[in-house]
Amino acid sequence: MAEAPGLRDRLGAMGFSLPAPRRFPSPNRRGCVQVGNVAFLSGHGPHHDGMDIVRAGKLGPDLTVEQGYRAAQAAALAMLATLDQFLGDLDRVERVVRLLGMVNCAPDFERMPQVIDGASDLFFELFGPERGCHARAAVGMASLPRNQPVEISGEFQIR
16 A cells, blocks of 8 residues: 655645745744644745745735735745754644734735735645644734745644
């Protein structure tokens, strides 16, 4: 009997790859901290050199919802790269627990949920409806570091 495909294989079948894990600029913080069986991920932006995405700008005046959605996908992949590096095996992720999606947007922009759906949809498809469905907040911000369009943090149950 053939072994079920791993998460990396499923990502490839979905047309995605993992970027290089993000290096954090200071020793006082890191991309992931584990407490018990939960991995807490720092905020990740759209750091993926292999994707055609817009890496800077505000939703509304500069970027469309579709561009923001793609940036949120890239942020989700950056989160997975951090998890893969931290855990040594992406298949140790049991489920997505919660995401906090922050959208760099104009004051009158109201479609933050549709932007962060880029990450939520990717996790839901990758992990399936039982393990990929998660709690979430999607909020607007006046600005984000490096003028990035999105930043996402989250919690993941691990084994």
